[in-house]
Amino acid sequence: MYSNTQNYILSLRQDLQITEGLEETIYFHSSTQSYLFKGFSNGIRKVVEILKTGGGSEEALSEIILQEDGEIGFPRFYYYLQRFMNLGLICHSVLIGPDVLATYIPFSPGHSFQHTKLDMNSRYILSRFAYIRREGRQSVLESPLAHARIVLAHWQASAVINLMADACSCQKLQQHLPRLSEHDLERFLGFLLHAGMIEEVDWDSINPEEHNEVLQQWEFHDLLYHARSRMGRHDQPVGGTYRFRDKISPLPASKLPMSRERSQLYKPDMEKLSEQDYPFTLVLEERKSVREYADQEISAKQLGEFLYRCARIKHLHKANPAAGALYDVSQRPYPGGGACHELEIYLCINKCHDLEPGLYHYAPDHHVLEKLSGLTEDTEALLKDCSYSAGLKDLPPISIHIAARFQRVAWKYQSIAYSLILKNTGVLYQTMYLVATAMDLAPTALGSGNADLLCRAAGLNYLEESAVGEFILGNKRVK
Ligand SMILES: Cc1cc2nc3c(=O)[nH]c(=O)nc-3n(C[C@H](O)[C@H](O)[C@H](O)COP(=O)(O)O)c2cc1C
Structure with missing residues (x-):
């Protein structure tokens, strides 16, 4: 199995438009990117449809491949899944019960989410460059250091961000938010860590950002303005x-x-x-x-x-x-x-x-x-x-x-x-x-x-x- 995606709901970025071209070609395009794919099997086409309309777990998607293409379809499925990820087209969501807790949305190729095991005894703190704002009807967590944004779909996700203004262990977060299982929390913190929204602190509760002489000289507003007014660190039209x-x-x-x-x-x-x-x-x-x-x-x-x-x-x-x-x-x-x-x-x-x-x-x-x-x-x-x-x-x-x-x-x-x-x-x-x-x-x-x-x-x-x-x-x- 493709272990990186286990336990996550995978979906295609909402800003992608999918259109069919001549000779079975399929285009994925956004305001800043455009990709052409060829050779989609029936199973892959169905998977793409599901990824575009709400998404599914890797398990559920591979079930579709089995039904449509048979076992022979798996190598092709994993090839395309990996390709979509490498291109930064796949979002990862973590659930809390039946609801979405948070979604990780990459901006650009090479910045898809990669699951890494977290040290549950370590303490983490929010980067001083991270901020929450409203976009449409959602709260989003962004940072000019990040190549992805995180949609805080559930209030408990926002509560975690609030608590992480001070260095926090997973244990401490769980004491405050008992409805969040260690498993959910670990995966959500994995999003935050991978996107550079949080950092591990040392014994003196200092995070690497504070020691970094280059970052020390960047003010929040300057770095945000730089990142948002140049291409590369956002997915907005320019x-x-x-x-x-x-x-x-x-x-x-x-x-x-x-x-x-x-x-x-x-x-x-x-x-x-x-x-x-x-x-x-x-x-x-x-x-x-x-x-x-x-x-x-x-x-x-x-x-x-x-x-x-x-x-x-x-x-x-x-x-x-x-x-x-x-x-x-x-x-x-x-x-x-x-x-x-x-x-x-x-x-x-x-x-x-x-x-x-x-x-x-x-x-x-x-x-x-x-x-x-x-x-x-x-x-x-x-x-x-x-x-x-x-x-x-x-x-x-x-x-x-x-x-x-x-x-x-x-x-x-x-x-x-x-x-x-x-x-x-x-x-x-x-x-x-x-x-x-x-x-x-x-x-x-x-x-x-x-x-x-x-x-x-x-x-x-x-x-x-x-x-x-x-x-x-x-x-x-x-x-
Ligand atoms: C964007 C900009 C901002 C500046 N701000 C100030 C200022 O606030 N006070 C000041 O006395 N000179 C200011 N200057 C002038 C610079 O100090 C001056 O251009 C620089 O010392 C080089 O000297 P020069 O203009 O005689 O070549 C500014 C110049 C620029 C281009």
């Missing part, structure tokens, strides 16, 4: 899937006017600039962060030139679904994933010649500044935060707050939307650095800022549009 098409309208390329107080900004003569500008290599080589400002204030004209060269809309292309253009896109001086250009620029003006202090929004379609407020407690707090981040003694002349209209990107992209936004923010940072260098201004990018504070100051909804980056700008002190 890229431009347009999952809200026909359900939610995409956002327009630029925002509606935010204020009636609008001032047209200076537009530089680009032809003249391309003749007179510093050479590209010089700009690139001279670029640096500058945190010392001249006494002479930066002017509205300089700010106009800076914004025009960094962030104006050069061309706008309206959506044309019949021609395959599903949403409005624009071209700006800097590139942006999917040409969504979700980044919005807000400016906190502290000192700028010809511009009153206060908070402004840059409208890139008309190249105008929209005044949102004068200097208030919130806008001063924005300037103070930037001053602190850059280690300045005084408030910066201008702080630039880059916010993202998240749904511009999330409407199209799946799994990577937020990571795209941060990449786009980096791209805009560098464009600002280069333009500021070419204009002899003092630029500095900032790594932290208060997203809630900008929302309060500019009247934004945190979930719709909030700050993802900050930058400070002024006139460079000449030494």
Whole structure:
């Protein structure tokens, strides 16, 4: 017998679609994987059907093979079962009485569950990277360290996870949850151990994760974000899937006017600039962060030139679904994933010649500044935060707050939307650095800022549009 699968209910992953092709070929496909099989006997076809609709024990499945194909069918059955497992297509479930206690669902090839005997006297603890969340109507246990997720089908499975926040032996778990037999518990803990959700602790109740210098330097949210926004450690669709098409309208390329107080900004003569500008290599080589400002204030004209060269809309292309253009896109001086250009620029003006202090929004379609407020407690707090981040003694002349209209990107992209936004923010940072260098201004990018504070100051909804980056700008002190 195939001992690895004994006592488990085997099933095919729910996300797999099975379709028949020509010449008895069968395709298994999900949003991220596709496999072709040939040569299924009647017995194997029945087994696949059962695996797809609820599953069965290895014993029950081999009974079907015996009925349909006879004993001669067993080698083929075990060959395919092993192949499905190697490809990460098979889920394992543990029962508690007639109910499912938990199901182990692999994400990718090479990560099927393998039964290993547990030391029942050892103590185990939950990994600090494991977390439970709701998916549909199920609780799932996931971890960015894992190549599988575990569905906690029964509350007793969730109770085990709760208890394992502290190091626990099987015995201790059983004292708390007497309905769980040692046998069920061992198999469930086997899932957890195999997926890396729990680890054995040493005499001092320390688990290997805590000794590991590499893992120590990963924070939970960073590792989760890394795992979920790259391919490999999850089974979700990735890229431009347009999952809200026909359900939610995409956002327009630029925002509606935010204020009636609008001032047209200076537009530089680009032809003249391309003749007179510093050479590209010089700009690139001279670029640096500058945190010392001249006494002479930066002017509205300089700010106009800076914004025009960094962030104006050069061309706008309206959506044309019949021609395959599903949403409005624009071209700006800097590139942006999917040409969504979700980044919005807000400016906190502290000192700028010809511009009153206060908070402004840059409208890139008309190249105008929209005044949102004068200097208030919130806008001063924005300037103070930037001053602190850059280690300045005084408030910066201008702080630039880059916010993202998240749904511009999330409407199209799946799994990577937020990571795209941060990449786009980096791209805009560098464009600002280069333009500021070419204009002899003092630029500095900032790594932290208060997203809630900008929302309060500019009247934004945190979930719709909030700050993802900050930058400070002024006139460079000449030494
Ligand atoms: C994403 C990013 C975040 C940054 N965060 C800060 C910051 O919070 N405070 C600061 O003073 N400088 C910050 N900087 C500027 C860096 O300190 C600076 O780029 C680095 O020291 C190299 O110096 P250089 O820009 O003069 O080449 C940041 C730069 C980047 C690209």
